[in-house]
Amino acid sequence: MSAARSRSRLAAVQALYQMAVTEASGEQVVREFVRHRLGPQNEPEGGATDPAFFTELVRGVEAAGSELDDMIAAVLADDHHVERLETVLKVVLRAGTFELSHRLDVPARVAIKEYVDVAEAFYGKKETKLVNAVLDRLARALRPEELEERPGGSPPLAG
Numbered sequence: 001m002s003a004a005r006s007r008s009r010l011a012a013v014q015a016l017y018q019m020a021v022t023e024a025s026g027e028q029v030v031r032e033f034v035r036h037r038l039g040p041q042n043e044p045e046g047g048a049t050d051p052a053f054f055t056e057l058v059r060g061v062e063a064a065g066s067e068l069d070d071m072i073a074a075v076l077a078d079d080h081h082v083e084r085l086e087t088v089l090k091v092v093l094r095a096g097t098f099e100l101s102h103r104l105d106v107p108a109r110v111a112i113k114e115y116v117d118v119a120e121a122f123y124g125k126k127e128t129k130l131v132n133a134v135l136d137r138l139a140r141a142l143r144p145e146e147l148e149e150r151p152g153g154s155p156p157l158a159g
Contacts, residue, residue, distance in 0.1 A: 004050040009095065010118050011038060011049055012057035016091035019062065026062035030055050061091070061098045068097045075137035080130075088122050089130070096135045100142050108139040108146045 015029045038049045061068065069082045072093050076082065082090065096115035099106050112135045119131040140147050 004048050005053055006114060006117070007049045008038075008051070008054040009057065009114050010121060012054050012061070013088070013091050013095055013118050015054070015058050016061055016095060017088055019058075020087050020091060026058050030058050033058075057095055057098065060102055061094050064098060064102070065094065068094045068101070071097050071101065071138060071142075072134060075134055075141070086127075089119070089127055092119050092122075092131055093134055096131065097138055100135065100139050104143075108143045112136055112139060 011033060015026075015033050018024060019026060019029050033054065034051050038051050038054060073082045082093075085093070092115055095118075096111060099111040099115075100108060103111070112132065115135055116128050116132045119128045136147075
């Protein structure tokens with residue numbers, strides 16, 4: 001299940017990018033992806049995706065877009081602005097922020113790692129470090145209890 005979700009996250013970022021550059025609606029892009037890119041006939045070598053999870057991510061990011069951008073802006077360094085981020089980087093951060101803020105069943109550390117991995121599919125260390133830093137700051141603000149250090153200095157385990 002987690003491998004299917006990982007592939008769904010990557011597909012969701014690709015769909016969100018397509019929406020950003022073509023101005024297509026989420027519904028239109030979800031239909032296209034599910035029908036032509038995520039169906040059993042198009043399964044990647046590693047296996048299937050989770051179409052329901054993919055759909056929730058794309059629709060959720062689309063619906064909460066400005067709210068997500070506000071959360072990202074609140075933790076970006078002063079010399080960075082959401083509107084000036086490269087499009088793929090922006091959609092990776094939006095998707096990660098959506099999971100941290102709306103999918104409380106996904107442990108914060110898992111969401112952060114997953115989107116750092118997605119960023120690595122497109123970028124080098126500089127951008128992946130930015131994704132890690134932004135999502136870590138957001139997770140600490142949104143879910144501080146999950147990221148508190150336990151006595152002895154080790155962080156809590158993420159399930």
